[in-house]
Each structure stands twice: as structure tokens, then as C-alpha cells.
Amino acid sequence: MCVALPGKVIAVRSHDRKAVVDFNGNRVDARTGFVDINPGDYVLVHAGCILQKLTEQDADEMNDIFSEIGSEAGA
Numbered sequence: 001m002c003v004a005l006p007g008k009v010i011a012v013r014s015h016d017r018k019a020v021v022d023f024n025g026n027r028v029d030a031r032t033g034f035v036d037i038n039p040g041d042y043v044l045v046h047a048g049c050i051l052q053k054l055t056e057q058d059a060d061e062m063n064d065i066f067s068e069i070g071s072e073a074g075a
Contacts, residue, residue: 002046002047003046004044004045004046004051005023005044005045005046005062005066006023006042006043006044006045006054006058006059006062006063007021007022007023007028007030007042007043007045007059008021008022008040008041008042008043008059009021009022009037009038009039009040009041009042009043010022010027010039011039012032012037012038012039017031017032017033018030018031018032019032019037019043019050021043021045021050023045024063028045028048029048030043030045030048030049030050031048031049031050032050033049033050035050035051035052035053037050037053041053042054042055042056042058042059
């Protein structure tokens with residue numbers, strides 16, 4: 001199973017079409033592709049590629065669901 005994770009864009013590098021995305025303190029580079037993003041946007045990332053923008057509410061809800069799943073798996 002593949003999972004796309006929500007993160008917050010910290011910086012955008014237009015010269016190489018990549019962005020720095022923060023996932024709860026873990027920062028990674030992700031390819032922007034054709035998604036028009038700006039610092040502060042919430043995005044859905046899979047395999048190092050930004051798939052789409054999200055609202056902050058959607059990102060928070062997804063993070064809550066993943067936390068709940070993680071808690072149940074550890075029980």
C-alpha cells in the first residue's frame with residue numbers, strides 16, 4: 001500500500017522545480033511538477049512528488065487519522 005502524506009511548504013526553489021516540505025519537523029525536498037505552490041501552502045506528497053494542494057483543515061484531519069492509526073497499531 002502506498003500512502004501520500006500532508007506537509008507544509010517551507011520554501012520553493014523555482015530553478016529546479018522543488019520545494020522544501022515540512023512533515024511534523026522532518027523537512028524533505030519534493031518535486032513540484034505542475035502544481036503551483038507557495039510557502040505556507042499545505043500539500044499532499046507521495047514518493048517525493050507533490051500531488052496537490054490541501055486546505056490546512058484537510059491536512060490537519062489527515063494527520064489526525066494517521067496518528068490514530070499509529071496509536072492503534074502500537075496497542
